[in-house]
Amino acid sequence: MNLRSSWVAEIGQTREDTRLTQVGVTTMTNPVQVRSGILPGSYEGLHRMAGFWTFGSAAMSATVSEGRAVIQGEISQGAYPVTMPTSTVVTLAPGNAQYNRIDLIVLRIYDGLYDSSTTNSAKVEVIQGAAEQNPKVPLVPARCLPLYEVLVPAGASAGNGGIPWNTALKDLRTPVVSLGGILPVEGPVLPGAYPGQYQDAGGALQRWDGGAWVSYPQALGGILPSSASATPASYIGQYRDSTNGKLQRWDGSAWVPVVQGPYLVDNTDYGDTTSTTWTSTLLGRATNPLTLSFVAPPSRTIAVSFGARMKSNSADHYAFMALKLTRDTTVVGDLDDEYATIAASPHLVSASTTRRFTGLLAGQTYTFTAFFRIIANTTNLKAGFDNTFIKVDPLP
Known part of the structure; x- marks a missing residue:
């Protein structure tokens, strides 16, 4: 198997082995140890991590792609860098006749200084799980980096279709990068x-x-x-x-x-009044009064526009529309002829007014209510209003 590691073999390490496997310090977990994981990277930069990618290549066999990795031993053992410059194939045992099992495809370091192995080496191998009614993932030995879980169905073998690789593999690979590098998160x-x-x-x-x-x-x-x-x-x-x-x-x-609004309300029903004092009710309308609530912006300042198509049935009489501003039951801006929208015409004419309000309490809810009247109604004329609207724009 063309899987290479440095600082494992007692003799025979080549310069090529050293060049292929030296990856430098990787993602730290504490002042001494690093994470075990796969070095990220892919051909043409299409994927975060292509190293040791695994796919089914035969009924009971999988191909493990080339890659580089680091496997951390115990705190006194250091980290083992490994490189596999070409892909390799692993074969799994046939399935149990009755129950499923879970196997692991792993990178494993054998080091005679710390285990009972007789040859110091790095291997890609399969750790076989137990076939059970509820199969469990097998325990991972020391100096071992899991790559994939493989669910081996009961009865799976080369003669009956083998392992359904498209659904059997669970990717366990996690990346590591050099110290100070930005880690691409894959997995947990x-x-x-x-x-x-x-x-x-x-x-x-x-x-x-x-x-x-x-x-x-x-x-x-x-x-x-x-x-x-x-x-x-x-x-x-x-x-x-x-x-x-x-x-x-x-x-x-x-x-x-951040900026509430803009706020708009309108009423397209025609309504009229003979009242010479302010009223919020127009005769002939299904909905009264015309109101608009808004939230005062952080600037505490708004611009309000209001108007209608208005008439007074006479050029000598004036139709008025004005707004009252309240916060809860408190009147903040009362009705005022000076700020009213006014029209004097026996025909409907479009009229509107824009006014600025400042000093509001940021975040508080305010309400505009439209009021109407006619001046002076000496002949019992009516002031008519159609397409009435109120629009509030928060100002910076």
């Missing part, structure tokens, strides 16, 4: 070794803060992209780009829009 997410270590977790760059992996945008105070919108928030005041394209802020319990 393991704790970091030191604050400031980085890993790429499925497209999100993360930093180990000493107790948890923190996504890169969170650590910097940047804006989480919409692709990571499911990532939990880390602190009050964090921002994210939501999936609906609106910037949101974490308030401690929920993601809320």
Whole structure:
């Protein structure tokens, strides 16, 4: 088998062995030991990790692809770098007549200094599990790196179709990188070794803060992209780009829009009034009054526009529309002729007004209510209103 390792054979290590297997320090787990794992990389950069990729190549045999790996021994044994420059084939024993079993395909180091082996070597081999009604994964020996689990069905053999490789293999490979490198996460997410270590977790760059992996945008105070919108928030005041394209802020319990609104309400029913005092009810309308609630933005400032198609049945009489602003039961902006929308025409004309409000309480809910009247109604004329609307725009 063309699987090479350095610092195992007592004699006969070649320069080629040394060149192929020296990978340097890999992902640390503590000041002395490193993770066991596969070095990432693939042909043409198409995949994170192609080393030791395994696929079924015959009824009871699998091909294990070329690759490089590091296998950590006990703390006093050091790490064993291995390289397999060409693929190899492993064959599994036929299945039990009654029960399924789980086998492991592994990289294994035999070192006579620490075990009973008579030859110091590195091997790709199969560890056979026990056939049981509920089969378990076999125990992994020391200096052994699992690559794949293989579910061997009861009765599987070369003569009856063998192992269904498309569903039988479970990938156990995990990557390792040089010290300070960004680890591409495959398989289980393991704790970091030191604050400031980085890993790429499925497209999100993360930093180990000493107790948890923190996504890169969170650590910097940047804006989480919409692709990571499911990532939990880390602190009050964090921002994210939501999936609906609106910037949101974490308030401690929920993601809320950074800028609320704009807000709009309208009523397309025609209604009229003969009242010379302010009224919020128009005769002939199915729905009264016309109201619009909004949340005051952090700037505490909004612009409100309102208007209608209006008439007064006479050029000598005026139709008025104005807004009252309230917060709960408190009147914040009362009705005022100076800020009203006014029209004097026997025909419907379009009229609107925009007004700025400032000094609001950020985060509080306010309500605009539309009021109407006619001045002066000496001949009992009516002021008519159609297509009435209120629109609130938060200002920066």
